[in-house]
Amino acid sequence: xxxxxxxxxxxxxxxxxxxxxxxxxxxxxxxxxxxxxxxxxxxxxxxxxxxxxxxxxxxxxxxxxxxxxxxxxxxxxxxxxxxxxxxxxxxxxxxxxxxxxxxxxxxxxxxxxx
Amino acid sequence: xxxxxxxxxxxxxxxxxxxxxxxxxxxxxxxxxxxxxxxxxxxxxxxxxxxxxxxxxxxxxxxxxxxxxxxxxxxxxxxxxxxxxxxxxxxxxxxxxxxxxxxxxxxxxxxxx
Numbered sequence: 001x002x003x004x005x006x007x008x009x010x011x012x013x014x015x016x017x018x019x020x021x022x023x024x025x026x027x028x029x030x031x032x033x034x035x036x037x038x039x040x041x042x043x044x045x046x047x048x049x050x051x052x053x054x055x056x057x058x059x060x061x062x063x064x065x066x067x068x069x070x071x072x073x074x075x076x077x078x079x080x081x082x083x084x085x086x087x088x089x090x091x092x093x094x095x096x097x098x099x100x101x102x103x104x105x106x107x108x109x110x111x112x113x114x
Numbered sequence: 115x116x117x118x119x120x121x122x123x124x125x126x127x128x129x130x131x132x133x134x135x136x137x138x139x140x141x142x143x144x145x146x147x148x149x150x151x152x153x154x155x156x157x158x159x160x161x162x163x164x165x166x167x168x169x170x171x172x173x174x175x176x177x178x179x180x181x182x183x184x185x186x187x188x189x190x191x192x193x194x195x196x197x198x199x200x201x202x203x204x205x206x207x208x209x210x211x212x213x214x215x216x217x218x219x220x221x222x223x224x225x226x227x
Contacts, residue, residue: 032213034215034216036218042220042221043205043218043219043220043221044157044205044207044218045218046215046216046217046218049215051213052213090156090157092216096212096213097212101147101159101162101170101173102147102159102207102216103159104149104156104157105156106155106156107156107157
């Protein structure tokens with residue numbers, strides 16, 4: 001069975017400071033990893049994904065994530081947070097078979113203060 | 115269409131009534147997922163369709179829930195005899211191939227009163 005852990009329910013950061021939202025995963029086989037963001041009363045928007053290749057993945061809105069196979073982690077990062085980044089962030093994993101569901105973490109609320 | 119389209123966007127129904135939620139995936143996407151998100155909760159997997167394979171129904175919470183996908187495109191999620199605990203946002207998503215990004219619709223907000 002595959003699983004995702006997002007250990008922080010909420011992350012608070014001041015605008016302009018770097019942010020990290022943590023994610024660890026468990027999956028059989030090679031992982032496909034995703035980050036999504038959800039703004040209030042909206043669906044999920046894709047931010048970035050790791051399939052293969054470089055461990056540092058760059059995505060939308062200046063976000064990036066680093067895949068660490070030995071630590072089974074895929075932490076989301078941004079060098080300088082914006083107030084508009086405040087939202088709910090979900091990490092997700094599926095295996096590399098052609099027939100696999102996508103398993104989500106419980107989400108981390110990011111609050112960026114002015 | 116340009117994205118995953120879901121309808122209705124909002125639905126209020128009386129307890130005990132049946133509801134149908136529709137998902138129109140991105141054209142050419144072979145995989146389609148349904149998830150449920152309850153207030154303040156994460157995403158709960160419901161069902162997954164992949165091409166012509168038998169769907170993975172392992173996430174459906176009870177036999178009141180069913181889904182079908184006609185012609186490999188549009189999907190309908192049906193909830194029979196709705197209960198108040200069915201109140202949630204029902205999210206549909208689709209993707210093209212094995213490694214491709216999964217795109218979500220805006221969701222159908224269901225309220226059972």
